[in-house]
Structures are given as C-alpha cells and as structure tokens.
Amino acid sequence: MAVAYILAHFDDEYFATPLIARAGEDQWFLYIADYATPALSARRLAESRAYLAGLGAPAERVIHVGAGSGALDGQVHRHLPDLLPRLAAELARIGPVERFVVTAWEGGHMDHDACAALAVKVAGATPIDQVTLYNGPGLPGRLFRAGIPLADNGPLVRTRMSRAEWLAFAVGVRAFPSQAKTWLGLWPVMFAAYLSRGFAHQALDPIRISQRPHPGPLLYERMYGVTYAEVAASIRTAWPAE
Template identity: 55%
Template structure:
C-alpha cells in the first residue's frame, strides 16, 4: 500500500495577530489533527519588535495545541515592510513561493479577506490567488478582519464578511470555544490599542451572525472590494488606485 502524504492547510498572513481572525478554523483543524502551517510576510521597524510580536503569535498557537514551529516569519529581512506590502510585491511573492516549497501537499490556502480594510491584507489576497494558480488551483478561504463598507470616517465593521465576496460558510463553536476565542486576544499585549477597538466590533458581529468565512474567487481580486471609499483610504490615506496599479503591474 502506498502511503499518502498528509494534506496541509497553509495560512498566509501579513501581520502577527492576523491569525486571530482565523482562530475558529485553526482550532477546529488542530483538534482534527490536520497539518497547519502559518506564514507571515510583513517585516517590522526593528528586529526587537518583530520578535516581540512573533512571540505573541506563538503564545496563541500554543494555547490551541499547535507547535511553535507551525508559524514562520518568512518575510524577516525581505524588505516587505508593515503597511507597505503593495510597494514590495515581487519580494512578497518570492517569500510566499519559497514558503510553499517543500510542504506536504497543500489542501487549501487561508488568507485575510479582499475587503478594503488594510492594503497589506488585500495585497496578500491578490498574491494568494497567484500562488493558488501556480499550484494548480488550490482553493482559498478568506477571513474578514475589518472593513468600512457603507460607513463614514474611521468607523468600521469587525469580522463581517462582505456581501460582494459571495456565500458565507459558518463555523460552529461551543460555549467553551467562544470563551477561549474571547480570552485569546490577551495574547497580544503589544497591540492592545488596536484590539481595544477591534475586539468589541468583532464580537458584536459574532453575537448577531456567528463566525463566518468565504471562498475567494480568483476573479474577485480584479474588482474594487466595494463601492465607495475604502477603510484604508480613509484611515491610512492609501488610495485604492495606488494599490491597484501595483497589483496590475505584477501581472
């Protein structure tokens, strides 16, 4: 009998703590014994900050039973800086392709949603589509972090799948899982200011709709995430046209 290599779910994230948005998926697969690997692409202003944030991510993964080496800071030293991934797309893509080599057969990819919340997240979703195509069409799941569809100024929705991204699949969580999810945000003390606003918004969504994720269709990343101003245009002053031009220049 020929032994088949175990299938691997490969998570592609820009920043340490992005994995919090995928925690229900990570938790369910960890309990099922599925091989899971997490790759982080963005680098930080200093090695000390990068290491501090990486240690916070490892702490979270240990809480759900994943080994420390399941996560890899593949973008360390690659020149792909936090907040400017779209300005270093060739380097970011090289990091992703190298990270996918040598893994057991990849069953699916998981990425931050194409939703206009952060230019790094959208850039990574675009690169995931290209990586999927190079691997023969591996399916991609996208998880929502935040976006400002239909809202003014700095207002946003947390973990709220965009209607434009298609049907939503729901993940069931027990009361104990919800408690773990709610408490796990404490693994990120260096990001407490971010989570002080995002965590309540996320759990407001969960309270009304539960946890949902969506399939990322390849053609979706050729479209504007949603009509009207995007959150990253309003908050970070990065025009969609700048991001779009960088993505299109890659091919």
C-alpha cells in the same frame, strides 16, 4: 496534505481561530509583513507562536516569511515581486497544500488585500478561503465594521461553536499584549458582530482581486490615505512578464 495560512501581520490569525481549532494538525502560518525593528518583529512573532501553540501549532510552523524584506506594515503591496519568491520557497518546503486561508479581500487594510493577491498567485487551482477582519462600506471617517464579511465576496460558510469555544476565543485576545491599544478599539466591535451574527468565512474567487472590494471609499483609503488605484496598480504590475 497541509492547510497554509497567508497572513499579513502577527495577530491576524486571531480572526481565523475557529477554523484553526478545527483544521487538524497539519497547519502552517506564513506571515508577510516586515517590522521596523528586529526587537518588535521578535516580540510579535513570539506572541503569535504562543497563541497558536495553544491551538496545537508547533513553533516551527509559524514562519515570518517577510522578515528583513523591508515590506513594512502598510507597505506590503509595494513589495509583491520580492515577496512572491519568498512565499513560494516556503510553500515548496511545506509540500502539497490542500487549502489556503487568507485575510479577506475587503478594502479594510492594504496589507490584507495584498496577501489575498499573493494567495491567488501561488494557489493555482487549490481552494482559498478568506477570513474577514474589518471593513467599512458606507461608513464615514475612521468608522469600521469588524467580523462582518462583505456580501460582494459571496456565500457565507458558517462555523458552529459551543459556549466554551466562544469563551476561549474571546479571552484569547490577551495573547497579544503588544497590540493592546489596537485591540481595545477593535475587539468589542468584532465580538459584538460575532455574537449577533456568528462566525463565518467565504471562498475567495480569484477574479475578486481584479475588482474593487466594494463601491465607495475603502477603509484603508479613509484611514491611511492609500488609494485603491495604488494597490490595484501594484498588484497588476507585480508580475509584468505574465
């Protein structure tokens, strides 16, 4: 059976590289956010397909679920009712999924948290692993931590890596030239954390998406002016019939 990755943005897969490299051949990558222009969408999709091809994933398994949805980067939480049937249709086509991997519920970016909510919605009893990207509990302004899982999300599951694997992981960031400006600030913080702490992921307990990711201001509240109250309300009301 398959492993399905539910990811917000093209390049989010980079944070899951050690898991992807070990999960075998039957992996699918489902991207949720839409982009402002078809040209930008195509460019970023091509970058992710090229990166994942190096990890053994065929291009046809890298799917832009949110293409043309209007759920633009930063607005995924506002489009959950429309995105759910798109995601469900792709999962039905894939067939049985034995495990989901999703961007962590961590208050770093509202699109990442929205994907965690979608994963909980479609997974049922299927296990979900969450991979941390960035967050900022206790930090002011635009400061953040990258690659450090929240203690609130439970026990760590560590992945041991050889020096060669670490090197390949580190240089793999070159696969995303369209996002070079973002990675210039993010990558050093991320790899400093990995080199001091190692790589780890966590299971996602479905109850977490009804809880504030951590006490105090969230990173997306500080950086983007989107409140947790808005995100939580969007998730709570996305499927009102239930």
